[in-house]
Amino acid sequence: MARRRQAHPPETAETKPAQQNTEVASLPKWKGILGMPASVFLTLTALVLVLASLTPADTGMTVALAIAITLGGALMWIGEKIPIFNFIGGGVILCILAPAIAQYIGIFPENLEESIVSFYDVSGFGVFVVAALITGSILGMPRKMLIKAGSRMLAPMLAVISVCFLVIGLIGWISGMGAGYAIFYIAGPVLGGGVAAGAIPISEIMAGQLGGDPGSYLTLLVPAVAVANIMCIVAAGGLNFAGKRLGDKFPALSGKGDLARGVRNDIVEHQKPHENIETAIKFGVTGLALAGILYVISSFLSSLLPALHAYVFLILICAALKLFVPLPRYIEEAANLWYVFVANAMIPAILVSLSVVAINIEDVVNRLSNPGYMLLTLLTVILAIVVAGFVGWLVRLYMIESAIAAGLGLADFGSSGDLAVLQASERLNLLPFLSISSRIGGGIVLLALSALAPLLL
Numbered sequence: 001m002a003r004r005r006q007a008h009p010p011e012t013a014e015t016k017p018a019q020q021n022t023e024v025a026s027l028p029k030w031k032g033i034l035g036m037p038a039s040v041f042l043t044l045t046a047l048v049l050v051l052a053s054l055t056p057a058d059t060g061m062t063v064a065l066a067i068a069i070t071l072g073g074a075l076m077w078i079g080e081k082i083p084i085f086n087f088i089g090g091g092v093i094l095c096i097l098a099p100a101i102a103q104y105i106g107i108f109p110e111n112l113e114e115s116i117v118s119f120y121d122v123s124g125f126g127v128f129v130v131a132a133l134i135t136g137s138i139l140g141m142p143r144k145m146l147i148k149a150g151s152r153m154l155a156p157m158l159a160v161i162s163v164c165f166l167v168i169g170l171i172g173w174i175s176g177m178g179a180g181y182a183i184f185y186i187a188g189p190v191l192g193g194g195v196a197a198g199a200i201p202i203s204e205i206m207a208g209q210l211g212g213d214p215g216s217y218l219t220l221l222v223p224a225v226a227v228a229n230i231m232c233i234v235a236a237g238g239l240n241f242a243g244k245r246l247g248d249k250f251p252a253l254s255g256k257g258d259l260a261r262g263v264r265n266d267i268v269e270h271q272k273p274h275e276n277i278e279t280a281i282k283f284g285v286t287g288l289a290l291a292g293i294l295y296v297i298s299s300f301l302s303s304l305l306p307a308l309h310a311y312v313f314l315i316l317i318c319a320a321l322k323l324f325v326p327l328p329r330y331i332e333e334a335a336n337l338w339y340v341f342v343a344n345a346m347i348p349a350i351l352v353s354l355s356v357v358a359i360n361i362e363d364v365v366n367r368l369s370n371p372g373y374m375l376l377t378l379l380t381v382i383l384a385i386v387v388a389g390f391v392g393w394l395v396r397l398y399m400i401e402s403a404i405a406a407g408l409g410l411a412d413f414g415s416s417g418d419l420a421v422l423q424a425s426e427r428l429n430l431l432p433f434l435s436i437s438s439r440i441g442g443g444i445v446l447l448a449l450s451a452l453a454p455l456l457l
Contacts, residue, residue, distance in 0.1 A: 033077045034069070034345065041077075045070040053109035057118065064119030065349065067112055071099070072348030087233060087420060092413055093226055095351035096195060100359035108356070116356045126200055126214075127295070129342055129350045133197045134311060135291040136339020137439035138318035140332055147323075152260055152397060153433060156406035157441045159391040160384045161191060161448060168380055169456075175372065180456030182376060188449050189221040190228040190380045193442025194414025196347050199225050200354070201311045201446055208309055209453040215358025222359060223367040224377050225413065229420075231381045232412040236404060236424035239385070243400045255398035257427045259405060280337065283330070287338025290331070294318065312450045315443040384411045405430050409437025410445075 033041035048070045052063055072095050079091030102108035119125065164187045172182025184206060192198025203218040210217075247254035252261065298313035321327060367373050384407040392402020408421045418434040 033073045038077060041070070042074055045074045049109075049112065052115065053111050055111065057111045057114035061119050061123055064115040064353075067116060068119075068349035068352045069345065072350075072352040075352065076348040087424070091348070092195065092229075092351065095348050096222055096226070096355050096359065097361075097364070099352055099355035100361050100364075103356065104361040113356055116353050120353045120357050125350060125353060126204075129196060129346050130201055130311065131295040131314065132288075132291045132338055132342040132346075134314050134443065135294055135318055136287060136335045136337075136342065137197070137435075138315070138322055138335075138443070139290070139327065140287075140336025140339045141322070141435070141439065142332065143322060143327075152395065153392075153402075153406050153436055155395050156388040156391040156397070156402050157410065157437060157444065160387045160407055160410055161441070161445055163387045164191060164380050164383050165448065165452075167383060168376055171376065171379075177372065180452075183452065183456060184449065185220055186224050186373065186376045187380050188445060189224045190377060191384065191410045191441070192225075192445045192449075193410070193438045194412075194417065195222060195225055195354075196350060197414055197438070198442055198445070200350075201309070202449060203358075204311070205309050205446070205450055205453055206457060208306075209457045213358075215354070218354060218358045219360045219363045220367065223364050224373070224380075227368070227374065227377050228381050228411050229413040229417045231378060232408045232417060233420050233424050235381060235385055236408055236421040239400050239403060240425040240427070247400075252393060252399060254400045257401070257429050259397055259401045259430065259433055261396045261398060283334040283337045284341060286331070286334035287336075287341075290335060291338060309446075309450050312447055315447060319440075319443070381408075381411050384408065400425075401427065401430060401433075405433035406437055406441070409434035410441045412438075414438045414442070 032038040036044075048066050052058075052067055058064065075094045075098055076091035079094035080086045082090050085093075099108060103113065165183050168187040169179035169183045171177075172186075173179040184202070188202055189199050192202055199218055199221040200214070203214040203221060206217045207214040243254035243256070247256065255261065294317055295310065295314055298310040298317060301313040302308060302310040385403045386407075388405075388407030388410075389399040389403035392406060393399045404421065404425050404427060408425075409418060412418060412421050412434075418431060418438060422428045422431055422434065
């Protein structure tokens with residue numbers, strides 16, 4: 001087995017000419033797995049894996065990406081179909097752990113491993129995905145929602161991050177674990193917005209400060225993210241129960257789905273999906289180009305100030321553009337479309353790739369069997385709930401809704417975790433606010449960790 005590594009803008013509805021001679025077919029809705037019937041996709045996945053394992057390892061992106069996309073799509077689908085397991089983010093957990101377990105017990109074909117490792121090392125696949133997620137998540141969010149909802153949620157989000165870092169760091173220092181270890185290996189990953197948008201850039205920040213390969217750090221961050229997500233879902237069900245039992249007695253406790261006291265959730269702008277292939281392709285290309293351009297600028301700035309990672313500059317640039325520059329609507333839609341595409345098509349693939357390249361099952365098991373590690377992970381989630389609820393109440397948000405949106409929204413898996421939390425809490429209308437926590441709050445966590453890295457690592 002190969003040695004594991006240690007780790008022209010597009011036309012818009014307003015600018016498009018009224019006369020159009022060629023009709024464009026409507027985009028079909030995705031069904032099954034990545035738009036294919038599940039039986040067909042699973043058959044093709046098996047075919048790809050068997051044929052790729054029987055041929056010499058390929059060093060290019062075509063074979064490796066086919067392996068990662070098919071295996072990731074299949075594992076994500078299987079994980080989401082298993083009862084109970086699907087309720088705790090089973091698809092993500094299966095993608096990030098199953099290939100590593102197969103490697104550990106010696107049944108993962110060597111040719112597949114070599115192809116994925118070579119592709120991931122040479123292509124910078126992780127940077128490609130994270131840059132798309134950061135750019136799309138910030139620029140693709142409606143500005144009105146970001147300003148109105150963000151202003152209400154900023155206080156509880158900042159309070160959660162500050163208190164969790166302070167308390168978890170202090171406990172780590174007192175216990176001898178170390179403040180830096182407790183913050184960077186537990187509190188940071190839990191509040192970072194999941195694996196792709198949180199743990200991966202955190203591992204790169206750590207590698208930039210300490211040296212070595214990001215993968216060797218990533219394998220130590222994943223357990224906290226996975227365990228915290230399960231805790232968040234259980235907590236969401238508990239908060240929902242408390243709201244039903246006590247909401248009538250304490251009016252400020254539960255808004256029954258409304259976030260702010262005296263204000264209905266009416267600021268959400270639901271963007272209609274693009275109705276034709278031509279527009280979708282143009283917007284997707286614009287989003288791809290935008291993410292690449294902004295990352296190049298961010299990387300250049302990081303070379304001038306090596307203490308700050310390129311992702312930090314990317315977050316700052318996107319936030320500044322969003323708040324201070326009146327971006328055309330098509331830019332927002334293009335960024336959002338690219339974000340949605342990468343989140344659906346590439347996150348399973350990158351999770352599988354990371355499982356092969358970076359995850360060490362022995363390290364994961366050691367973390368999960370460490371009582372101190374588990375207790376601090378649980379404490380991080382509890383602090384997020386309590387602080388978000390209390391500070392939200394101070395700024396006239398309902399306590400339970402604030403705890404869910406600003407607390408659990410920070411501590412869960414990100415997009416998939418948001419949906420699971422909202423299903424458990426029976427508050428699906430809070431999705432835009434959890435998205436703010438995962439996207440903006442996760443970005444704030446990365447900024448804070450980048451600033452703390454020289455001091456604590």
